[in-house]
Amino acid sequence: MPIDFEVAGQTDIGKKRQINQDAFLIDEEKGLFIVADGLGGHRAGEKASFLATQTVQTFFKDHFEENQSMETNKIDKSLSPTAHTLQHSIEKANQLVHLKALNFSQYNGMGTTIAAVCLKGKNLISANVGDSPVFLIQKGKVYPLSETHTVEEEHSIPESSQLNTFGKNYWKMLTRAIGIEEKVKPYLCEIPVYEGDTFVLCSDGLSKAVSFEEIAKTVKRYSAKDACSLFVELANTRGGKDNITVIVIKIKKSRLSCLKLVYWASKMIRRVISHK
Amino acid sequence: MVTLTLIYGKKQLKKFALKKGEALTVGRKNTNNVTIDNVAVSGSHAEILYLDKGLLVTDLNSKNGTFVNKKKINAHWLQNHDRISICKHTLIVSNLHVQNSAHPDNASDSTIIGSGLYNDETMILDTNAQKSLVEQNRTKTRIRLNKKKKSLGVLIYLSGGKGRLELTNRIIKIGKSDACDIPVKGFFVGKTMATIVKRPDGYYFSYYQGFTKPKINNRPITGSVKLKAHDKIKVGPSVLEFYFK
Numbered sequence: 001m002p003i004d005f006e007v008a009g010q011t012d013i014g015k016k017r018q019i020n021q022d023a024f025l026i027d028e029e030k031g032l033f034i035v036a037d038g039l040g041g042h043r044a045g046e047k048a049s050f051l052a053t054q055t056v057q058t059f060f061k062d063h064f065e066e067n068q069s070m071e072t073n074k075i076d077k078s079l080s081p082t083a084h085t086l087q088h089s090i091e092k093a094n095q096l097v098h099l100k101a102l103n104f105s106q107y108n109g110m111g112t113t114i115a116a117v118c119l120k121g122k123n124l125i126s127a128n129v130g131d132s133p134v135f136l137i138q139k140g141k142v143y144p145l146s147e148t149h150t151v152e153e154e155h156s157i158p159e160s161s162q163l164n165t166f167g168k169n170y171w172k173m174l175t176r177a178i179g180i181e182e183k184v185k186p187y188l189c190e191i192p193v194y195e196g197d198t199f200v201l202c203s204d205g206l207s208k209a210v211s212f213e214e215i216a217k218t219v220k221r222y223s224a225k226d227a228c229s230l231f232v233e234l235a236n237t238r239g240g241k242d243n244i245t246v247i248v249i250k251i252k253k254s255r256l257s258c259l260k261l262v263y264w265a266s267k268m269i270r271r272v273i274s275h276k
Numbered sequence: 277m278v279t280l281t282l283i284y285g286k287k288q289l290k291k292f293a294l295k296k297g298e299a300l301t302v303g304r305k306n307t308n309n310v311t312i313d314n315v316a317v318s319g320s321h322a323e324i325l326y327l328d329k330g331l332l333v334t335d336l337n338s339k340n341g342t343f344v345n346k347k348k349i350n351a352h353w354l355q356n357h358d359r360i361s362i363c364k365h366t367l368i369v370s371n372l373h374v375q376n377s378a379h380p381d382n383a384s385d386s387t388i389i390g391s392g393l394y395n396d397e398t399m400i401l402d403t404n405a406q407k408s409l410v411e412q413n414r415t416k417t418r419i420r421l422n423k424k425k426k427s428l429g430v431l432i433y434l435s436g437g438k439g440r441l442e443l444t445n446r447i448i449k450i451g452k453s454d455a456c457d458i459p460v461k462g463f464f465v466g467k468t469m470a471t472i473v474k475r476p477d478g479y480y481f482s483y484y485q486g487f488t489k490p491k492i493n494n495r496p497i498t499g500s501v502k503l504k505a506h507d508k509i510k511v512g513p514s515v516l517e518f519y520f521k
Contacts, residue, residue, distance in 0.1 A: 077445070078445040078446055078448070078457075122484070138500060143480075144475070145475060147476050187476075189474075190447055191471075191500070192483075194499055194500070230332075233329055234297070237296050237328045238297040
């Protein structure tokens with residue numbers, strides 16, 4: 001049985017940047033959702049993010065039905081074929097962005113982060129490179145489904161270390177990105193999906209501006225579309241230092257089951273009795 | 277800086293100042309910014325959020341509802357001089373269009389005008405306190421992401437099997453299908469009964485399919501649970517213990 005879901009996405013330039021280097025993509029038919037955050041410090045970040053999302057989508061579509069193994073450096077045999085397709089798509093996108101950056105002087109050194117999520121059957125596959133996070137919100141709690149590939153998260157160097165002299169900016173630097181090197185290894189995570197789960201993909205423009213509790217609260221109270229616009233509004237109100245992009249995927253609850261009917265009926269009866 | 281004035285009947289009780297990007301919660305519980313000690317008010321009744329676009333009030337599924345200018349609302353963008361009614365109390369919006377730059381020292385305006393019926397302690401709204409709360413939330417986010425357990429999880433059979441299994445794979449499948457890492461027999465057991473997934477913040481045990489539900493520490497599982505050291509997992513006739521290497 002396919003999962004019933006509600007999805008919305010929004011991107012905003014923010015308040016400080018001249019150009020929106022984020023890109024997002026929603027493919028409801030294949031259940032593919034991508035957020036990419038072009039690297040601002042380099043040239044043509046907006047081209048890199050756009051190219052990466054498009055490549056992943058095209059490649060993923062072409063190989064969606066093929067379930068045979070591909071000649072990738074498989075991360076793990078236990079992952080489903082769809083997960084491998086997604087991994088391969090991201091690797092292909094990396095190759096393409098890298099080649100373009102090498103061959104055209106105006107694109108030299110361009111790169112992007114990527115966070116992609118794919119819904120297939122009862123499962124969800126999340127893949128990411130860089131610091132654009134994917135969150136799962138389940139029963140009011142936020143769980144990360146992505147690894148943050150920054151110096152700060154990956155290296156636990158003691159405070160007295162020499163590296164601290166590089167300053168705070170150094171800690172925020174990415175250790176992995178699409179298009180910088182010839183090969184990239186995305187982080188993959190595959191989990192079963194339950195009714196009522198919500199998934200949030202965003203660029204760091206949002207994840208740095210709001211807390212976990214605010215994310216959980218907002219997706220619980222509003223529809224996917226309203227939640228997106230509220231997230232953008234919230235990040236902008238707190239300075240809007242970076243581009244803001246967000247996709248919210250809400251897994252719908254199935255129709256009333258027998259048990260629920262009995263529960264509601266008993267609640268109503270109790271209410272009537274207490275009124276008397 | 278927006279000012280909200282709390283009124284009961286004709287009596288002005290207190291003024292609250294709200295900065296951009298901050299939220300003000302209203303309810304009976306004393307964890308709220310605006311505490312109204314009245315049984316008709318829900319524990320967490322409503323929230324007011326100040327954004328660039330304006331002031332948004334959201335009803336938090338309260339029992340008796342939130343009203344703006346006598347109309348019941350779920351979520352509503354407020355105008356200047358709007359009256360938010362929560363049971364017998366009213367909050368009046370003012371200074372909505374006044375910019376911070378014009379009156380930089382407005383923060384000191386939020387003084388108590390009439391303490392009246394209510395205890396001061398339950399109605400504290402200090403913009404500084406709220407600011408530190410926002411900061412606290414932010415650091416929380418970072419701490420949670422930092423707390424990654426890199427240690428390897430291991431499952432060991434307590435009964436119904438022998439040996440141990442190191443959880444090196446991303447997904448460990450449990451069920452009666454041949455592809456499963458942990459085979460379980462039984463008529464009502466699903467092909468894939470449950471999975472153990474390695475996520476960035478630890479190992480999660482998730483029920484997948486089948487009539488028989490797996491149990492962790494004797495509690496049946498129908499969703500996802502984060503595994504802790506020494507959790508006892510019962511799948512069919514086998515019992516396994518989880519720990520970190």
